[in-house]
Amino acid sequence: xxxxxxxxxxxxxxxxxxxxxxxxxxxxxxxxxxxxxxxxxxxxxxxxxxxxxxxxxxxxxxxxxxxxxxxxxxxxxxxxxxxxxxxxxxxxxxxxxxxxxxxxxxxxxxxxxxxxxxxxxxxxxxxxxxxxxxxxxxxxxxxxxxxxxxxxxxxxxxxxxxxxxxxxxxxxxxxxxxxxxxxxxxxxxxxxxxxxxxxxxxxxxxxxxxxxxxxxxxxxxxxxxxxxxxxxxxxxxxxxxxxxxxxxxxxxxxxxxxxxxxxxxxxxxxxxxxxxxxxxxxxxxxxxxxxxxxxxxxxxxxxxxxxxxxxxxxxxxxxxxxxxxxxxxxxxxxxxxxxxxxxxxxxxxxxxxxxxxxxxxxxxxxxxxxxxxxxxxxxxxxxxxxxxxxxxxxxxxxxxxxxxxxxxxxxxxxxxxxxxxxxxxxxxxxxxxxxxxxx
Amino acid sequence: xxxxxxxxxxxxxxxxxxxxxxxxxxxxxxxxxxxxxxxxxxxxxxxxxxxxxxxxxxxxxxxxxxxxxxxxxxxxxxxxxxxxxxxxxxxxxxxxxxxxxxxxxxxxxxxxxxxxxxxxxxxxxxxxxxxxxxxxxxxxxxxxxxxxxxxxxxxxxxxxxxxxxxxxxxxxxxxxxxxxxxxxxxxxxxxxxxxxxxxxxxxxxxxxxxxxxxxxxxxxxxxxxxxxxxxxxxxxxxxxxxxxxxxxxxxxxxxxxxxxxxxxxxxx
Numbered sequence: 001x002x003x004x005x006x007x008x009x010x011x012x013x014x015x016x017x018x019x020x021x022x023x024x025x026x027x028x029x030x031x032x033x034x035x036x037x038x039x040x041x042x043x044x045x046x047x048x049x050x051x052x053x054x055x056x057x058x059x060x061x062x063x064x065x066x067x068x069x070x071x072x073x074x075x076x077x078x079x080x081x082x083x084x085x086x087x088x089x090x091x092x093x094x095x096x097x098x099x100x101x102x103x104x105x106x107x108x109x110x111x112x113x114x115x116x117x118x119x120x121x122x123x124x125x126x127x128x129x130x131x132x133x134x135x136x137x138x139x140x141x142x143x144x145x146x147x148x149x150x151x152x153x154x155x156x157x158x159x160x161x162x163x164x165x166x167x168x169x170x171x172x173x174x175x176x177x178x179x180x181x182x183x184x185x186x187x188x189x190x191x192x193x194x195x196x197x198x199x200x201x202x203x204x205x206x207x208x209x210x211x212x213x214x215x216x217x218x219x220x221x222x223x224x225x226x227x228x229x230x231x232x233x234x235x236x237x238x239x240x241x242x243x244x245x246x247x248x249x250x251x252x253x254x255x256x257x258x259x260x261x262x263x264x265x266x267x268x269x270x271x272x273x274x275x276x277x278x279x280x281x282x283x284x285x286x287x288x289x290x291x292x293x294x295x296x297x298x299x300x301x302x303x304x305x306x307x308x309x310x311x312x313x314x315x316x317x318x319x320x321x322x323x324x325x326x327x328x329x330x331x332x333x334x335x336x337x338x339x340x341x342x343x344x345x346x347x348x349x350x351x352x353x354x355x356x357x358x359x360x361x362x363x364x365x366x367x368x369x370x371x372x373x374x375x376x377x378x379x380x381x382x383x384x385x386x387x388x389x390x391x392x393x394x395x396x397x398x399x400x401x402x403x404x405x406x407x408x409x410x411x412x413x414x415x416x417x418x419x420x421x422x423x424x425x426x427x428x429x430x431x432x433x434x435x436x437x438x439x
Numbered sequence: 440x441x442x443x444x445x446x447x448x449x450x451x452x453x454x455x456x457x458x459x460x461x462x463x464x465x466x467x468x469x470x471x472x473x474x475x476x477x478x479x480x481x482x483x484x485x486x487x488x489x490x491x492x493x494x495x496x497x498x499x500x501x502x503x504x505x506x507x508x509x510x511x512x513x514x515x516x517x518x519x520x521x522x523x524x525x526x527x528x529x530x531x532x533x534x535x536x537x538x539x540x541x542x543x544x545x546x547x548x549x550x551x552x553x554x555x556x557x558x559x560x561x562x563x564x565x566x567x568x569x570x571x572x573x574x575x576x577x578x579x580x581x582x583x584x585x586x587x588x589x590x591x592x593x594x595x596x597x598x599x600x601x602x603x604x605x606x607x608x609x610x611x612x613x614x615x616x617x618x619x620x621x622x623x624x625x626x627x628x629x630x631x632x633x634x635x636x637x638x639x640x641x642x643x644x645x646x647x648x649x650x651x652x653x654x655x656x657x658x659x660x661x662x663x664x665x666x667x668x669x670x671x672x673x674x675x676x677x678x679x680x681x682x683x684x685x686x687x688x689x690x691x692x693x694x695x696x697x698x699x700x701x702x703x704x705x706x707x
Binding site: 350 | 515527540571593
């Protein structure tokens, strides 16, 4: 049930902000042409990405992240209930083997894992059963061997018959023939904790955990940021962050360039010659749907886990995409342009240089964008498998040590770089082939 | 022998389903230098095939095209083409498009610039010299096409429905421009169209083609092109002979279309 809470909260923010924004918009509406359209459902041109929604969406992600990790980026009154940190106590009644009862108190304290915390200092009291005190780390539970300081020991048959005023019927000595417990283990709720028993009759104190995520599963944003600063300056696994990213980028660019260098001429040849088209069509069409990741094992067998293997893999990832892009770029040239060029006296070489190549550039750029995206995904995956540097290797090693903050940092960096590559390609496309889609 | 001769051209090709198409049958025609010929006919009469053969993009199965004493074997700069639309190079500016032919010949820059400037003046696009062609309207783009073709100084200009995609007003302006260019340059022009009015206005000679197989059905000598050089095209259209010819040819094409429809229905 508790795992549904984030989804419900997210859906709530989604719907709530929609109505809030609509209400505000309604009062400050801009009467542009689109706003006057009565048919908007199904009119693609009337659907424009709502900037406000995008901003709220990003803010919401960080809000959710912060509120479920108790982060400093979210004011503490907006935090989800976190694990209990502090002191607590409850009374127990111990029954000695001879039937006499005595009551004592268990004091417990939950402390931050890194603090030099001490258990509560308590007066042991008097009587057969003395008071106990226990220190529990945040998110964990603690065991209370309550009989250590008592005269009546568990081994001798002493047991707890009452917790926090509630009678308890649990005797760990009562076993069936197989040695299994006969009594069901009771679960007693006290303030800020749940008390259960171990198989040997000791108490187990589980403080309330709340619904925040433990840093080991999801660290708060500031931890990821701190880790980013730390790795950016000190490095991780023998290389600086820039080196890790640089290696990945270097592999992508080199692999992509090799792929383009072979793929584009191959695509041109396939677009211009029957024989080439017939010869390479089966190969290209077969290799295109094979995910590059499926080639990793074979590439490792053939070329090892070094740089060569990765470059070959990325070369193969880019090759087919570029070949197909160049082929369709050539096929896409309108015959009247070619005819016009011929009747203006152009030679075959001039047709190639002045008509076919520029005409295919938009397609090639589209292909290059796709290929760069695929290469970036593939390099990270290849580094996950085996590498001594690289972004993928960094997060793979970190995950083995449960360094979730490094893993998340790595994923964010991979996303940012992938996005950056795409933006760069789009920009290059706008600058270099402004005629795209204008023919 | 100067001029352009179409010598009993036939064109027949196989279809994938085993049938064959007789696109043209025994078409012969001689054009004198500086003649303006318009070709008219219902769809499927082979007029575009004829133009493609003239340009050298298709080889006829029988007969030959003879130009300036030699047989046409492929496309050549001596025969310029103006297409309906979309044949401009959108990666080049207006100036580069017009200068394409001279560039291919390796003409010196200054000489080329002079030609381009002159032609842009003629078609009235001097102000759009550095614009990208996709920024121009359809009519302007066709002006660029005309200028590009003229820049190469071809002996014959082949026009494949060059004004077909333009709106009525632009079309009329362009018709005047074509007549003006024809008179000023003295080029031989062959124009394919399926507008009867356009064929009458822009043809010293007009041939009406008939389909299945494509052949020349009727030939006219017309005065309207010469009249149109000096006066408003709308006045030419008011001429009683113009109306008479238009009705005659429309009726002719109408009959051809009827016949095709009838034949198709019989076949079904």
